[in-house]
Amino acid sequence: MTGQAHTGRPRRMLRNLSSKIASIPMMLTAVVIFLGGTIWTVVYSFTNSKLLPRAKFVGLDQYERLWDAPRWIVSIQNLAIYGVFSLVFSLVIGFVLAALMDQKIRFENTFRTIFLYPFALSFIVTGLVWQWILNPEFGVQSVVRALGWESFTFDPLYNARIVIYGVLIAGLWQGTGLVMCLLLAGLRGIDEDIWKAARVDGIPMWKTYVFIVIPMMRPVFITTLVIIASGIVKVYDLVVAQTSGGPGIASEVPAKYVYDYMFLAQNLGQGFAASTMMLVTVAIIIVPWAYLEFGGRKRA
Amino acid sequence: MKIRSMTAVLAATVVLPLAAAHATDLEVTHWWTSGGEAAAVAELAKAFDATGNKWIDGAIAGSGGTARPIMISRITGGDPMGATQFNHGRQAEELVEAGLMRDLTDVATRENWKEVIKPASLLDSCTIDGKIYCAPVNIHSWQWLWLSNAAFEKAGVAVPKNWDEFVAAAPALEKAGIVPLAVGGQAWQAAGAFDVLMVAIAGKDTFYKVFKDKDDTVAAGPEIAKVFKAADDARRMSKGTNVQDWNQATNMVITGKAGGQIMGDWAQGEFALAGKVAGKDYTCLPGLGVNEIISTGGDAFYFPLLKDEEKAKAQEALASTLLAPATQVAFNLKKGSLPVRGDVDLAAANDCMKKGLDILAKGNVIEGTDQLLSADSQKQKEDLFSEFFANPGMTPEDAQKRFVDIIASAD
Numbered sequence: 001m002t003g004q005a006h007t008g009r010p011r012r013m014l015r016n017l018s019s020k021i022a023s024i025p026m027m028l029t030a031v032v033i034f035l036g037g038t039i040w041t042v043v044y045s046f047t048n049s050k051l052l053p054r055a056k057f058v059g060l061d062q063y064e065r066l067w068d069a070p071r072w073i074v075s076i077q078n079l080a081i082y083g084v085f086s087l088v089f090s091l092v093i094g095f096v097l098a099a100l101m102d103q104k105i106r107f108e109n110t111f112r113t114i115f116l117y118p119f120a121l122s123f124i125v126t127g128l129v130w131q132w133i134l135n136p137e138f139g140v141q142s143v144v145r146a147l148g149w150e151s152f153t154f155d156p157l158y159n160a161r162i163v164i165y166g167v168l169i170a171g172l173w174q175g176t177g178l179v180m181c182l183l184l185a186g187l188r189g190i191d192e193d194i195w196k197a198a199r200v201d202g203i204p205m206w207k208t209y210v211f212i213v214i215p216m217m218r219p220v221f222i223t224t225l226v227i228i229a230s231g232i233v234k235v236y237d238l239v240v241a242q243t244s245g246g247p248g249i250a251s252e253v254p255a256k257y258v259y260d261y262m263f264l265a266q267n268l269g270q271g272f273a274a275s276t277m278m279l280v281t282v283a284i285i286i287v288p289w290a291y292l293e294f295g296g297r298k299r300a
Numbered sequence: 301m302k303i304r305s306m307t308a309v310l311a312a313t314v315v316l317p318l319a320a321a322h323a324t325d326l327e328v329t330h331w332w333t334s335g336g337e338a339a340a341v342a343e344l345a346k347a348f349d350a351t352g353n354k355w356i357d358g359a360i361a362g363s364g365g366t367a368r369p370i371m372i373s374r375i376t377g378g379d380p381m382g383a384t385q386f387n388h389g390r391q392a393e394e395l396v397e398a399g400l401m402r403d404l405t406d407v408a409t410r411e412n413w414k415e416v417i418k419p420a421s422l423l424d425s426c427t428i429d430g431k432i433y434c435a436p437v438n439i440h441s442w443q444w445l446w447l448s449n450a451a452f453e454k455a456g457v458a459v460p461k462n463w464d465e466f467v468a469a470a471p472a473l474e475k476a477g478i479v480p481l482a483v484g485g486q487a488w489q490a491a492g493a494f495d496v497l498m499v500a501i502a503g504k505d506t507f508y509k510v511f512k513d514k515d516d517t518v519a520a521g522p523e524i525a526k527v528f529k530a531a532d533d534a535r536r537m538s539k540g541t542n543v544q545d546w547n548q549a550t551n552m553v554i555t556g557k558a559g560g561q562i563m564g565d566w567a568q569g570e571f572a573l574a575g576k577v578a579g580k581d582y583t584c585l586p587g588l589g590v591n592e593i594i595s596t597g598g599d600a601f602y603f604p605l606l607k608d609e610e611k612a613k614a615q616e617a618l619a620s621t622l623l624a625p626a627t628q629v630a631f632n633l634k635k636g637s638l639p640v641r642g643d644v645d646l647a648a649a650n651d652c653m654k655k656g657l658d659i660l661a662k663g664n665v666i667e668g669t670d671q672l673l674s675a676d677s678q679k680q681k682e683d684l685f686s687e688f689f690a691n692p693g694m695t696p697e698d699a700q701k702r703f704v705d706i707i708a709s710a711d
Contacts, residue, residue, distance in 0.1 A: 050676070051394035052376065065709070070702070071683045137542075158542055160691055244544065246485045248690025249683055263369035265679030266394070 045272035062273035094179030127241025130170035160250035186220030326382030331367035336569030340635035380604035388600035389670035418642030441594035462589030482558035487686035597668025
């Protein structure tokens with residue numbers, strides 16, 4: 001995705017020759033499978049392929065149908081909501097947890113393990129667990145009601161308007177631990193002397209974090225961002241396990257649309273068009289960012 | 301020690317399938333995994349094993365939606381099984397057109413399928429360009445309303461005899477804390493219920509005009525508007541179902557938590573499994589008690605083209621076994637479906653199955669929507685109706701407009 005900047009000077013090409021030779025298989029895989037597969041998909045998204053791919057081109061028909069489909073629109077909206085909130089919350093919660101862990105607390109290892117544990121579970125398991133927890137019949141709602149608060153209502157998975165937040169809760173529970181660990185590693189990489197200097201200058205702790213430490217952790221943040229973002233775009237199994245897109249079509253996501261139309265509806269063309277749109281969305285976000293990140297540095 | 305025994309086990313699991321792979325073994329994939337279904341499949345396996353071949357069971361759990369993509373990718377990916385279940389209709393159409401399926405015309409002519417298979421539309425669905433590509437095994441009809449007698453007793457109203465009475469009884473059921481109509485959350489259930497309402501309320505001709513001729517003016521017309529009105533009633537009555545799977549919804553009817561359910565005759569297996577008696581504990585209304593017509597969708601077996609001659613012979617043996625009268629009776633009694641042959645005797649059938657057989661004998665049948673519409677249109681319909689049933693804010697008029705679009709673009 002990130003695309004290394006190649007300088008292309010012959011002197012540099014020959015340096016580390018053996019390691020370059022060793023990476024040829026991976027490069028071939030990347031070019032043939034990823035790039036080739038992508039191009040093939042985009043080309044066939046302009047055809048009316050049904051169960052089997054066939055090269056009968058129909059122009060933009062598949063895309064017109066895609067953007068007319070209410071389910072696709074709902075999917076895109078859900079992805080936007082899920083994406084923004086999961087990005088913001090997992091970074092904020094993850095960073096706060098990491099900062100708290102960094103205070104030389106006792107039992108740090110234990111806490112770290114607890115917070116990271118959900119990440120060891122697959123999205124399918126996470127989805128099922130949270131489906132049960134959020135089920136009004138025997139989950140949170142029934143527990144609170146049993147404690148005496150009879151009118152308490154909390155059933156996000158059965159309410160079309162807020163169902164995507166129910167999915168979001170599960171996603172955050174699963175993913176925040178990893179973010180915390182990555183950021184904690186970043187915090188540990190900050191030189192102790194910087195903290196000492198800040199303390200000597202009498203800068204309050206939160207200011208040290210916001211204005212000194214966080215800017216210094218930029219590379220870690222970028223890594224984290226890429227990991228979170230790729231998780232967001234491909235979210236699928238969580239929704240399948242938790243709501244299977246319901247109630248109705250209220251928690252559909254683009255990846256599920258792609259799968260359903262490619263395999264259940266036996267309409268490859270439509271599925272390819274949808275996956276191409278997903279690629280375009282990612283490209284729209286990645287390209288300007290990559291330009292700023294890498295293009296800018298070269299000029300400087 | 302432990303590791304050694306584990307490797308032994310691992311090795312055994314690798315060796316066993318290899319050792320078992322004789323020339324006449326045939327792997328058969330299907331999605332029949334619930335209790336009653338598995339018992340029915342065992343009958344097929346028994347009959348096939350009796351021919352000297354061996355049935356290798358390839359059950360795929362998780363209903364047709366999960367199983368079909370796996371089957372299709374195995375066939376297109378060059379790892380075909382010996383035989384596989386599909387719903388007869390258009391699901392395997394393109395696989396046949398791509399030349400991936402065995403032509404069964406020889407077996408069919410030899411065994412006179414054209415004469416014995418009733419109704420003829422079943423075989424028509426297997427026929428492409430005059431050649432027969434599948435063996436139908438059963439008839440499943442969608443057009444049934446299952447009612448819990450206990451629920452109506454509790455609500456203090458008589459068990460309805462048709463859809464209108466049922467709608468009228470809904471407030472009494474609700475007052476008694478019973479969900480009038482159970483509709484599970486899976487998309488196909490909502491879409492299926494709508495098709496049933498369409499046959500019952502708008503009748504056979506309109507049904508065919510919309511789904512066979514894809515006439516979008518009829519789809520936009522007043523007849524279909526009435527169907528959407530009924531679907532609106534059904535939506536209101538289904539509020540509070542909160543279950544996903546069809547059998548969980550059926551279970552609500554069995555336990556009297558729900559008044560009724562619109563579901564195909566496969567629901568009968570659940571009632572039987574729970575030890576309920578037709579007529580006493582539950583009531584079944586074919587065609588919703590309005591229009592006694594049943595659709596004749598169902599299951600069929602397709603046989604991928606294999607290079608191995610021995611296996612090809614075994615495939616033909618399986619095809620003829622599936623349609624043998626004895627197999628038909630044994631299988632369908634367990635499955636709760638109707639046999640595809642008109643000439644077998646189902647004396648052991650229960651009340652509801654007998655009603656179905658009667659209607660079949662009278663010829664009041666229509667083709668199922670799987671036979672009439674492509675998987676693509678079916679999926680679009682599912683999307684529409686699952687949204688409609690879950691979202692009370694969507695008016696019947698809006699839904700009808702979208703329905704017209706789907707019909708207009710159907711192929």
